[in-house]
Amino acid sequence: MPDILAEASLPELALLMLAFFGGLTLFNVPIGFALERLLPHRRVFAVPLAEGQYRFELVGNLVFLVVAVTTFTAVLSSGLVRFGETSLLRDGLTFFAVSASFQVYYYGLHRAMHHRALVRFHRWHHRSQVTTPLTGQSMHFVEACAWMIGYAGIPLAMSYVAPIGFWGWTAYLMVNIGGNIVGHSNVELTRSVAGIRWKSINANPFVYHALHHARWTGHYSFQAATMDRLFGTEWKDWPALLQRVMDGKPLRSLKERAEPS
Numbered sequence: 001m002p003d004i005l006a007e008a009s010l011p012e013l014a015l016l017m018l019a020f021f022g023g024l025t026l027f028n029v030p031i032g033f034a035l036e037r038l039l040p041h042r043r044v045f046a047v048p049l050a051e052g053q054y055r056f057e058l059v060g061n062l063v064f065l066v067v068a069v070t071t072f073t074a075v076l077s078s079g080l081v082r083f084g085e086t087s088l089l090r091d092g093l094t095f096f097a098v099s100a101s102f103q104v105y106y107y108g109l110h111r112a113m114h115h116r117a118l119v120r121f122h123r124w125h126h127r128s129q130v131t132t133p134l135t136g137q138s139m140h141f142v143e144a145c146a147w148m149i150g151y152a153g154i155p156l157a158m159s160y161v162a163p164i165g166f167w168g169w170t171a172y173l174m175v176n177i178g179g180n181i182v183g184h185s186n187v188e189l190t191r192s193v194a195g196i197r198w199k200s201i202n203a204n205p206f207v208y209h210a211l212h213h214a215r216w217t218g219h220y221s222f223q224a225a226t227m228d229r230l231f232g233t234e235w236k237d238w239p240a241l242l243q244r245v246m247d248g249k250p251l252r253s254l255k256e257r258a259e260p261s
Contacts, residue, residue: 032133060138084163094168107227
């Protein structure tokens with residue numbers, strides 16, 4: 001861990017964590033809104049936002065940031081995470097191990113959040129049926145705490161199998177947060193539908209997750225379709241709907257369907 005973090009007082013560490021998570025949010029949210037403005041011909045849903053959506057999304061983002069800053073300040077100040085010497089190999093392995101683990105963890109968490117016992121905590125996020133760059137981190141306090149298990153708890157546990165790379169962990173957080181924020185933009189960036197179902201094993205088109213917000217069920221995976229495909233929770237018509245969006249024909253109903261392509 002860098003000396004600036006190891007030697008920081010608790011208030012200083014909290015400010016550094018606020019700069020990290022707040023900075024990533026302030027950096028990526030404008031990118032998402034810029035994409036929506038620059039690519040009107042790639043709009044996913046031509047459906048009005050919910051009343052007061054930006055307001056409740058801002059509140060949800062503040063909740064998420066408070067939980068993230070508090071969690072990482074506590075974890076890093078505790079000295080519990082075992083960091084190894086910085087090396088390209090260690091940081092690369094850390095990045096991919098944390099990435100794969102988060103995909104599995106998030107799928108299970110997301111499915112659980114749709115169970116009747118927990119759904120009351122997930123409804124905040126689903127108030128955004130048409131997504132915006134503010135949607136990704138808009139969530140209930142309980143759900144934000146559950147995200148921290150994936151962000152901090154899993155890497156901490158991994159460090160007792162083998163010391164992890166600080167910069168690999170940091171890089172993954174940056175990719176995760178950026179992808180989550182920008183990936184909720186109401187536009188599509190995919191260039192071609194050809195072979196898209198195979199490509200989505202590594203990275204989903206934005207339409208993929210937008211359909212989860214519109215339909216409520218299915219597409220529980222994070223940033224890749226792998227887990228949905230393994231557990232049969234993938235909608236078969238999403239490539240056809242993706243093609244419509246790429247043809248400049250936004251979806252005009254949250255219930256819109258298509259014949260599987």
